[in-house]
Amino acid sequence: MIDPKTVPSFKLNNGGSIPCIGMGTFGSDRVTPEEVAGAVAGGIRVGYRLFDCAACYGNEDQIGKVFKAAFDEGVVARKDLFIMSKVWNDMHRRVRESCLKTIADLQCDYLDMLFIHWPFPNYHAPFCDVDSRNPDSKPFSVAEFLDTYRQIEALVDEGLVRHIGISNMTIPKLNAVLDKLRIKPAACESELHPCFQQQELFDYLVARDILPIGYMPLGSPRRPERDILPEDLADMQMPELVEIAKAHDCHPAIICLKWALQRGQLPIPFSVHNYEANLRAAVTEKLTDEEMATIATLERGNRLVKGQVFLWPGANDWHDLWDEDGVIVSCPDA
Numbered sequence: 001m002i003d004p005k006t007v008p009s010f011k012l013n014n015g016g017s018i019p020c021i022g023m024g025t026f027g028s029d030r031v032t033p034e035e036v037a038g039a040v041a042g043g044i045r046v047g048y049r050l051f052d053c054a055a056c057y058g059n060e061d062q063i064g065k066v067f068k069a070a071f072d073e074g075v076v077a078r079k080d081l082f083i084m085s086k087v088w089n090d091m092h093r094r095v096r097e098s099c100l101k102t103i104a105d106l107q108c109d110y111l112d113m114l115f116i117h118w119p120f121p122n123y124h125a126p127f128c129d130v131d132s133r134n135p136d137s138k139p140f141s142v143a144e145f146l147d148t149y150r151q152i153e154a155l156v157d158e159g160l161v162r163h164i165g166i167s168n169m170t171i172p173k174l175n176a177v178l179d180k181l182r183i184k185p186a187a188c189e190s191e192l193h194p195c196f197q198q199q200e201l202f203d204y205l206v207a208r209d210i211l212p213i214g215y216m217p218l219g220s221p222r223r224p225e226r227d228i229l230p231e232d233l234a235d236m237q238m239p240e241l242v243e244i245a246k247a248h249d250c251h252p253a254i255i256c257l258k259w260a261l262q263r264g265q266l267p268i269p270f271s272v273h274n275y276e277a278n279l280r281a282a283v284t285e286k287l288t289d290e291e292m293a294t295i296a297t298l299e300r301g302n303r304l305v306k307g308q309v310f311l312w313p314g315a316n317d318w319h320d321l322w323d324e325d326g327v328i329v330s331c332p333d334a
């Protein structure tokens with residue numbers, strides 16, 4: 001058990017605060033909803049207070065039973081948890097309905113943060129493979145994104161959501177929307193790990209007081225088949241990282257988390273077997289400046305979630321999703 005009071009927090013741009021590390025809840029098509037819920041139950045008891053959920057993970061109802069039991073048994077009060085969820089791509093025109101279902105499933109009365117999971121409405125079926133394509137997929141549209149975002153702003157006004165999050169954004173997309181938002185996003189969830197540091201995006205967010213939240217902080221060794229390509233690197237096997245882990249007598253996972261925290265991003269590692277050790281990473285000795293500098297050199301452009309399954313008819317390849325030339329690819333209204 002780690003006393004949650006000893007776990008540092010990040011300040012959010014509207015004055016709230018958020019624990020500096022959370023538990024991911026995506027079973028990656030490999031871990032059942034029951035097992036994920038079991039990890040959440042254990043996570044609460046070892047001191048996690050932040051949980052990263054999503055409608056499309058298909059396990060919010062199971063996790064909700066765990067939250068309810070923890071509240072009823074007095075293990076933790078609702079106000080002491082920070083519960084995040086995400087609107088899935090097929091609900092962008094029905095955000096309130098999606099949010100109400102998530103709140104009912106999670107049995108949590110309100111959400112501390114609701115994210116737009118992806119900035120476009122392109123839907124893929126659960127368990128789909130890498131070649132799966134939805135013919136209804138479309139490129140990013142500023143107007144459609146703003147419409148989705150405004151529905152979440154209305155949920156903040158209504159008291160159902162405390163903070164707004166965005167996810168899987170690029171700098172060109174952020175440039176196109178940020179000055180049009182009434183309520184500033186508190187956080188942006190992006191893929192961030194030692195071999196994929198997204199330094200430019202990271203700096204952009206920090207400069208605008210939007211908290212970077214890092215998903216796949218360990219390089220997601222058991223990610224879904226659709227996100228595995230032969231050229232992908234395994235962050236936790238990088239020799240430099242293994243060396244640093246040896247010096248600290250810990251698993252390389254713990255070094256990835258310490259690096260994330262010291263860099264200033266909030267990691268949300270998923271684990272059913274190692275979650276207590278991961279939380280402890282936030283309260284034990286720090287990496288040295290030299291170790292931080294070594295990990296900074298591990299950037300390899302190793303994007304793991306390429307997002308092929310979200311491509312629209314006529315798109316070239318997954319690079320089109322990430323606006324790598326500084327303009328939003330095929331955007332009808334940028």
Ligand SMILES: NC(=O)c1ccc[n+]([C@@H]2O[C@H](COP(=O)([O-])OP(=O)(O)OC[C@H]3O[C@@H](n4cnc5c(N)ncnc54)[C@H](OP(=O)(O)O)[C@@H]3O)[C@@H](O)[C@H]2O)c1
Nearest residue numbers: 024025026215216217218219220253269270271272273274
């Ligand atoms: N916004 C988005 O679009 C988006 C996309 C992807 C993910 N996410 C979020 O990010 C979370 C984390 O991503 P992820 O689950 O893909 O990857 P991850 O957290 O980088 O890796 C999880 C894997 O690492 C293993 N692991 C965890 N701690 C370990 C330790 N101390 N020692 C050794 N192995 C360890 C886990 O195995 P064990 O279970 O055996 O410990 C699990 O297989 C997700 O659960 C989800 O909440 C968000």
